Amino acid sequence: MTNAPQAARIIVTGGTFDKRYDAIKGELTFTETHLPAMLAEARVNLPLATDIRLLIDSLQMTDAHRQEVLKACRESPERSLVVVHGTDTMVQTARVVGEARLDKTIVFTGAMVPYSVQGSDATFNLGFALAAALTLPAGAYVAMNARIFSWDDVEKDNAEGVFRALSASKRG
Amino acid sequence: MTNAPQAARIIVTGGTFDKRYDAIKGELTFTETHLPAMLAEARVNLPLATDIRLLIDSLQMTDAHRQEVLKACRESPERSLVVVHGTDTMVQTARVVGEARLDKTIVFTGAMVPYSVQGSDATFNLGFALAAALTLPAGAYVAMNARIFSWDDVEKDNAEGVFRALSASKRG
Amino acid sequence: MTNAPQAARIIVTGGTFDKRYDAIKGELTFTETHLPAMLAEARVNLPLATDIRLLIDSLQMTDAHRQEVLKACRESPERSLVVVHGTDTMVQTARVVGEARLDKTIVFTGAMVPYSVQGSDATFNLGFALAAALTLPAGAYVAMNARIFSWDDVEKDNAEGVFRALSASKRG
Amino acid sequence: MTNAPQAARIIVTGGTFDKRYDAIKGELTFTETHLPAMLAEARVNLPLATDIRLLIDSLQMTDAHRQEVLKACRESPERSLVVVHGTDTMVQTARVVGEARLDKTIVFTGAMVPYSVQGSDATFNLGFALAAALTLPAGAYVAMNARIFSWDDVEKDNAEGVFRALSASKRG
Numbered sequence: 074m075t076n077a078p079q080a081a082r083i084i085v086t087g088g089t090f091d092k093r094y095d096a097i098k099g100e101l102t103f104t105e106t107h108l109p110a111m112l113a114e115a116r117v118n119l120p121l122a123t124d125i126r127l128l129i130d131s132l133q134m135t136d137a138h139r140q141e142v143l144k145a146c147r148e149s150p151e152r153s154l155v156v157v158h159g160t161d162t163m164v165q166t167a168r169v170v171g172e173a174r175l176d177k178t179i180v181f182t183g184a185m186v187p188y189s190v191q192g193s194d195a196t197f198n199l200g201f202a203l204a205a206a207l208t209l210p211a212g213a214y215v216a217m218n219a220r221i222f223s224w225d226d227v228e229k230d231n232a233e234g235v236f237r238a239l240s241a242s243k244r245g
Numbered sequence: 246m247t248n249a250p251q252a253a254r255i256i257v258t259g260g261t262f263d264k265r266y267d268a269i270k271g272e273l274t275f276t277e278t279h280l281p282a283m284l285a286e287a288r289v290n291l292p293l294a295t296d297i298r299l300l301i302d303s304l305q306m307t308d309a310h311r312q313e314v315l316k317a318c319r320e321s322p323e324r325s326l327v328v329v330h331g332t333d334t335m336v337q338t339a340r341v342v343g344e345a346r347l348d349k350t351i352v353f354t355g356a357m358v359p360y361s362v363q364g365s366d367a368t369f370n371l372g373f374a375l376a377a378a379l380t381l382p383a384g385a386y387v388a389m390n391a392r393i394f395s396w397d398d399v400e401k402d403n404a405e406g407v408f409r410a411l412s413a414s415k416r417g
Numbered sequence: 418m419t420n421a422p423q424a425a426r427i428i429v430t431g432g433t434f435d436k437r438y439d440a441i442k443g444e445l446t447f448t449e450t451h452l453p454a455m456l457a458e459a460r461v462n463l464p465l466a467t468d469i470r471l472l473i474d475s476l477q478m479t480d481a482h483r484q485e486v487l488k489a490c491r492e493s494p495e496r497s498l499v500v501v502h503g504t505d506t507m508v509q510t511a512r513v514v515g516e517a518r519l520d521k522t523i524v525f526t527g528a529m530v531p532y533s534v535q536g537s538d539a540t541f542n543l544g545f546a547l548a549a550a551l552t553l554p555a556g557a558y559v560a561m562n563a564r565i566f567s568w569d570d571v572e573k574d575n576a577e578g579v580f581r582a583l584s585a586s587k588r589g
Numbered sequence: 590m591t592n593a594p595q596a597a598r599i600i601v602t603g604g605t606f607d608k609r610y611d612a613i614k615g616e617l618t619f620t621e622t623h624l625p626a627m628l629a630e631a632r633v634n635l636p637l638a639t640d641i642r643l644l645i646d647s648l649q650m651t652d653a654h655r656q657e658v659l660k661a662c663r664e665s666p667e668r669s670l671v672v673v674h675g676t677d678t679m680v681q682t683a684r685v686v687g688e689a690r691l692d693k694t695i696v697f698t699g700a701m702v703p704y705s706v707q708g709s710d711a712t713f714n715l716g717f718a719l720a721a722a723l724t725l726p727a728g729a730y731v732a733m734n735a736r737i738f739s740w741d742d743v744e745k746d747n748a749e750g751v752f753r754a755l756s757a758s759k760r761g
Contacts, residue, residue, distance in 0.1 A: 078392050089615060094708075096460075096701040097750045099605060101617070115369035116357055116440075118390035118407050161615075185288055185612040189707040192610075197287035200372030203391055208380040218290035219375055220250050234613045235290050238250075261443060266536075268529040268632075269578045271433060273445070288612075357440040363533040364438075406441045422736050459713035460701055462734035462751050529632055541631035544716030547735055552724040562634035563719055564594050579634050 079207055080120040081153040083108060083199075084145045086127040086134070086166075088159030090184040090195045103128040107188045108157070111196055122151060131159020131166075131183075139169045146170055146179050153206040154179045155199070160236075163215060164227055171213035171224030179213045180206040180221075185234050251379055252292040253325040255280060255371075256317045258299040258306070258338075260331030262356035262367045275300040279360045280329070283368060294323060303331020303338075303355075311341045318342055318351050325378040326351045327371070332408075335387060336399055343385035343396030351385045352378040352393075357406050423551055424464040425497040427452060427543075428489045430471040430478070430510075432503030434528040434539045447472040451532045452501070455540055466495060475503020475510075475527075483513045490514055490523050497550040498523045499543070504580075507559060508571055515557035515568030523557045524550040524565075529578050595723055596636040597669040599624060599715075600661045602643040602650070602682075604675030606700040606711045619644040623704045624673070627712055638667060647675020647682075647699075655685040662686055662695050669722040670695045671715070676752075679731060680743055687729035687740030695729045696722040696737075701750050 085091065085106045092101040106125050126145050127138060146154055158166055160183045167181045182202035184195035202216040213224040217236040226239050257263065257278045264273040278297050298317050299310060318326055330338055332355045339353045354374035356367035374388040385396040389408040398411050429435065429450045436445040450469055470489050471482060490498055502510055504527045511525045526546035528539035546560040557568040561580040570583050601607065601622045608617040622641050642661050643654060662670055674682055676699045683697045698718035704711035718732040729740040733752040742755050 094702055094706045097748070111369070112391075114364050114366060115373075116366045116390050116407065119392055121391070186610055190610045191705040192286050194286060194288045196368045197283070197372035200369035200374075200391070201287075201376040202372075204373040204376035204388065204393070205380060207393065208377060216376065218288050219284075219293070219372070220291055221376070221379065232613070235288065266530055266534045269576070358438055361535045362438045404441070455713070456735075458708050458710060459717075460710045460734050460751065463736055465735070536630050538630060538632045540712045541627070541716035544713035544718075544735070545631075545720040546716075548717040548720035548732065548737070549724060551737065552721060560720065562632050563628075563637070563716070564635055565720070565723065579632065 078119050079153060080122070080151045081155065081203060081206055082122040082124060082149045082151040083155045083157065083203070084142065084149070085123065085125045085157045086131070086138075086142060086159070087129040088131050088157060088163075088183045089187050090157050090159075090198075091128060092187040093189050101187060103130075107195070111188065111199060115196070115200065122149075124149075129159075131162040134159070134162050134166065139166050142166055143170050143173055146175055146177065147173070149177070152177045152211075155202045155206050156181045157199070158183050160185060160217070160229055163217075164224075164229060167213050167215050167224040167227070175213075176211050178206050178209045178211050180209070181213070181215045181224075182217060250291050251325055252294070252323045253327065253375060253378055254294040254296060254321045254323040255327045255329065255375070256314065256321070257295065257297045257329045258303070258310075258314060258331070259301040260303050260329060260335075260355045261359050262329050262331075262370075263300060264359040265361050273359060275302075278329075279367070283360065283371060287368070287372065294321075296321075301331075303334040306331070306334050306338065311338050314338055315342050315345055318347055318349065319345070321349070324349045324383075327374045327378050328353045329371070330355050332357060332389070332401055335389075336396075336401060339385050339387050339396040339399070347385075348383050350378050350381045350383050352381070352388050353386065353396075354388045422463050423497055424466070424495045425499065425547060425550055426466040426468060426493045426495040427499045427501065427547070428486065428493070429467065429469045429501045430475070430482075430486060430503070431473040432475050432501060432507075432527045433531050434501050434503075434542075435472060436531040437533050445531060447474075451539070455532065455543060459540070459544065466493075468493075473503075475506040478503070478506050478510065483510050486510055487514050487517055490519055490521065491517070493521070496521045496555075499546045499550050500525045501543070502527050504529060504561070504573055505575075507561075508568075508573060511557050511559050511568040511571070519557075520555050522550050522553045522555050524553070524560050525558065525568075526560045594635050595669060596638070596667045597671065597719060597722055598638040598640060598665045598667040599671045599673065599719070600658065600665070601639065601641045601673045602647070602654075602658060602675070603645040604647050604673060604679075604699045605703050606673050606675075606714075607644060608703040609705050617703060619646075622673075623711070627704065627715060631712070631716065638665075640665075645675075647678040650675070650678050650682065655682050658682055659686050659689055662691055662693065663689070665693070668693045668727075671718045671722050672697045673715070674699050676701060676733070676745055677747075679733075680740075680745060683729050683731050683740040683743070691729075692727050694722050694725045694727050696725070696732050697730065697740075698732045
């Protein structure tokens with residue numbers, strides 16, 4: 074809320090969010106991120122760095138990849154970070170980053186339906202995660218389904234395709 | 246970040262955000278809001294009330310309309326509110342609501358391009374504003390262009406089609 | 418159906434088909450045609466010339482403009498032509514071209530909803546008109562609503578937003 | 590071109606054309622056809638029957654399936670038919686139908702990119718094939734890439750993802 078807009082960074086790792094249809098192979102693959110197109114459409118007017126770190130399915134993500142994401146977060150000069158990540162292992166990577174307790178606000182998001190497919194949640198999630206990164210206290214979070222979860226209290230319900238608080242399911 | 250998700254409310258007043266093309270008239274008009282379709286697409290899993298209060302161009306908005314918006318904010322049981330509003334007079338309505346100093350977080354947003362038109366910023370803005378409403382301290386805000394402005398420090402630059410801090414232009 | 422694909426030409430004159438939303442003015446205007454993007458999307462593999470002759474609303478079309486369209490048809494080396502035209506005066510221009518009795522197949526089409534707006538009929542109509550231009554005998558036609566009309570037996574029903582045969586309404 | 594519009598029928602068999610993204614499985618599958626939505630969007634005003642015969646990937650299509658398609662064509666009271674089919678074995682099914690030498694115009698089409706994915710050729714191809722079915726003499730045809738091929742002179746070039754005349758490649 075100061076006069077100078079707060080700078081932010083978006084770190085892309087791939088995931089469903091960024092899959093595109095390959096007409097020859099007849100399947101969804103990675104070629105390049107949709108992020109620049111999405112930011113232009115959103116008419117973003119913020120000092121915003123983008124770091125295309127990885128473009129992989131999050132089921133392929135190894136410990137080395139997660140260290141790479143942590144490194145990207147640690148070295149970022151901005152204090153408001155969004156990490157675009159596949160939903161299948163988003164919680165694991167958020168844990169690696171959360172345990173490092175960086176003095177930054179790091180919000181993980183992704184999509185259940187690719188940006189390039191009708192009915193995608195990618196654009197909404199990107200907007201939601203970016204606002205969360207600009208407003209929340211330092212920490213690592215997962216932002217999906219219009220909800221914000223702390224990295225240590227979230228799980229993906231694969232059957233329903235939604236994220237939930239661990240504490241909520243324990244109560245149930 | 247508690248276990249129970251925070252409830253929110255979206256108050257719709259119309260604006261470019263919700264305009265649709267009328268094929269017979271050959272122009273953009275209002276018929277119904279896109280909000281339910283947008284929330285389904287976003288896979289929102291939050292207790293979220295929607296209040297379709299008005300469906301008008303913000304250039305048509307009178308003082309009585311603004312009092313109606315203020316009333317909708319005041320009477321809302323939720324403390325996190327998004328007001329979808331035309332951009333042309335968004336700042337005026339935010340001022341009316343801001344001066345009432347309600348103990349709620351009220352975030353105004355809208356769109357420069359209708360949801361129903363290619364290249365719309367509506368979905369991004371909705372996600373961004375909703376996260377802001379869930380995380381910011383009580384107050385009235387304008388959230389556009391991936392930036393958050395206090396109601397008393399914002400103007401629309403009509404020539405550029407972007408929102409700016411008043412204090413920023415005074416400095417310049 | 419010979420081995421060598423038949424060459425065709427698309428003559429663009431504007432109309433609802435090609436309108437785009439101007440975010441600053443808040444209205445639908447003309448900037449450039451969507452035709453090249455549409456043809457790429459359609460994976461067209463035909464010798465296809467495109468002639469961006471005009472980019473105007475068909476209500477603005479004068480006799481001089483119609484002579485310009487006729488000239489473009491007459492001078493085209495291809496014998497299969499599609500003319501993209503606003504729907505409001507499509508029938509008048511088709512009449513000017515039809516009365517010239519060129520030895521070419523000339524199919525007028527357009528859109529009730531711009532290509533850039535959700536729910537557009539532009540892409541379907543372009544595909545439909547192009548096939549009609551490749552298969553029909555020489556003459557001038559209007560192709561809208563998945564129907565093909567001879568230039569001298571068609572009218573636009575403005576209340577319903579559909580094209581009908583004149584002879585059909587006389588019968589009724 | 591008579592006063593009464595010519596009736597047509599669209600026989601759906603599935604294929605890439607009709608694939609939808611399943612957010613839980615994270616892959617493209619079949620649930621229901623997009624055809625009614627596409628026809629509404631196209632503002633079709635033609636007596637048009639639709640027959641959802643199959644919803645399968647054309648690589649799964651057996652001889653029994655092809656006989657089923659032939660039966661659907663044979664029993665159709667309309668003389669202008671479009672068959673929506675996967676591209677991988679479209680040529681084989683067109684051959685089965687073509688060899689039956691029905692006294693109808695039967696045009697096979699499909700899509701390289703699903704209707705539900707950005708940059709799809711489905712809508713263009715549907716419009717193109719329907720006009721071809723309304724205008725060509727009796728016979729079986731493949732209509733893809735804005736070209737019309739006789740059933741006995743067409744192959745799919747899988748590397749390029751386009752359809753070509755067999756005679757063209759023999760010449761080369």
